[in-house]
Amino acid sequence: MGTKTGLLVSVRSADEVAAALAGGADLIDVKEPAKGALGPAEAEVVASVIDAVKGKVPVSAALGEWSPNALTEAHWHMELKLNYVKWGLANYAPTPGWGEDLLDTRRELPVGTEMVAVAYADWERAKSVPPVELAKFAKRFRFKAFLLDTCVKDSKTLLDFMKPDEIQELVESLQRVYTTVAIGGSLRPEHLKPLKNVTPDFYAVRSSVCAAGKREGVIDEARVKKWKDTIG
Numbered sequence: 001m002g003t004k005t006g007l008l009v010s011v012r013s014a015d016e017v018a019a020a021l022a023g024g025a026d027l028i029d030v031k032e033p034a035k036g037a038l039g040p041a042e043a044e045v046v047a048s049v050i051d052a053v054k055g056k057v058p059v060s061a062a063l064g065e066w067s068p069n070a071l072t073e074a075h076w077h078m079e080l081k082l083n084y085v086k087w088g089l090a091n092y093a094p095t096p097g098w099g100e101d102l103l104d105t106r107r108e109l110p111v112g113t114e115m116v117a118v119a120y121a122d123w124e125r126a127k128s129v130p131p132v133e134l135a136k137f138a139k140r141f142r143f144k145a146f147l148l149d150t151c152v153k154d155s156k157t158l159l160d161f162m163k164p165d166e167i168q169e170l171v172e173s174l175q176r177v178y179t180t181v182a183i184g185g186s187l188r189p190e191h192l193k194p195l196k197n198v199t200p201d202f203y204a205v206r207s208s209v210c211a212a213g214k215r216e217g218v219i220d221e222a223r224v225k226k227w228k229d230t231i232g
Helices: 014-023 043-053 100-107 131-140 164-175 221-231
Strands: 006-011 027-030 059-065 084-088 114-120 145-149 180-183 202-205
Touching: 006 014, 006 221, 014 027, 014 043, 014 221, 027 043, 043 059, 084 145, 100 114, 114 131, 131 145, 131 164, 145 164, 164 180, 202 221
Parallel strands: 006 027, 006 202, 027 059, 059 084, 084 114, 114 145, 145 180, 180 202
Antiparallel strands: none
16 A cells, blocks of 8 residues: 555566566566466476576466366465465356355465455456455455456457446555555556556556567566556
């Protein structure tokens, strides 16, 4: 709260870490972009990224879309020293009593690893929980981290699904209870103009810091620096 907005950069391998850090990344996230919005990288890949980061910044890992088998499928990831882990909630309908299973998953995490509550702005496409509802849940159960993202990675961005004032209200309501908030959703530096009143703890980027702006390209240090300069 009141601190400078940082930059979360998603890498797909240890080979991309140097460029991300040199460009000014404040948090390194590990994902496999070919597998979707929160595509999980193999545990060996995540381990090699942690080694390459050398404790310079926190590390998070995307673990796919939540399912009742989420922890079993992420068994080897749970052996790693991760600051944050996150599952998306695509095809997770907010039926009566929803969220208890998510809390059960959180209870099983290793000490020192926080579970990020992930809201999809395109929740109708994702068949997920509306962001406002997930924010209420995150506040009620004191989640320490929250990500606002888009599920379907196409030409649309976060701003196609939510207005800047809606985003601002969501971010501020979470920060008031000391939740760390990251905003993703295929944003580019030019989108910061309409978001000038929004001050998340992190902007979360992948596509816009890759060569040619392609999500499956490689991290470009100059593009990371451009983001950092734009954030100020």
